[in-house]
Amino acid sequence: MTCMAATTTICLxxxxxxxxxxxxHHSRESYSSVIxxxxxxxxxxxxxxxxxxxxxxxxxxxxxxxRLHSEEEIMKEFDLK
Numbered sequence: 001m002t003c004m005a006a007t008t009t010i011c012l013x014x015x016x017x018x019x020x021x022x023x024x025h026h027s028r029e030s031y032s033s034v035i036x037x038x039x040x041x042x043x044x045x046x047x048x049x050x051x052x053x054x055x056x057x058x059x060x061x062x063x064x065x066x067r068l069h070s071e072e073e074i075m076k077e078f079d080l081k
Contacts, residue, residue, distance in 0.1 A: 005032070 023034050
């Protein structure tokens with residue numbers, strides 16, 4: 001397999017470069033691999049379903065209207081110890 005690489009120069013804050021370096025799986029891993037891994041994590045291949053979005057909206061409304069249950073209440077309701 002042939003690797004076709006493009007060379008790009010970017011200006012990074014030293015703190016950002018240190019963060020990227022800390023994300024390397026091994027010392028010889030390229031920054032390109034690290035950035036590719038981060039980009040893949042940022043892209044969600046499976047968008048939320050309409051049902052999931054409705055559930056999230058309902059949960060947010062519950063929170064706004066203080067319809068909340070403590071962990072203790074949930075444990076008691078479902079007989080969990």
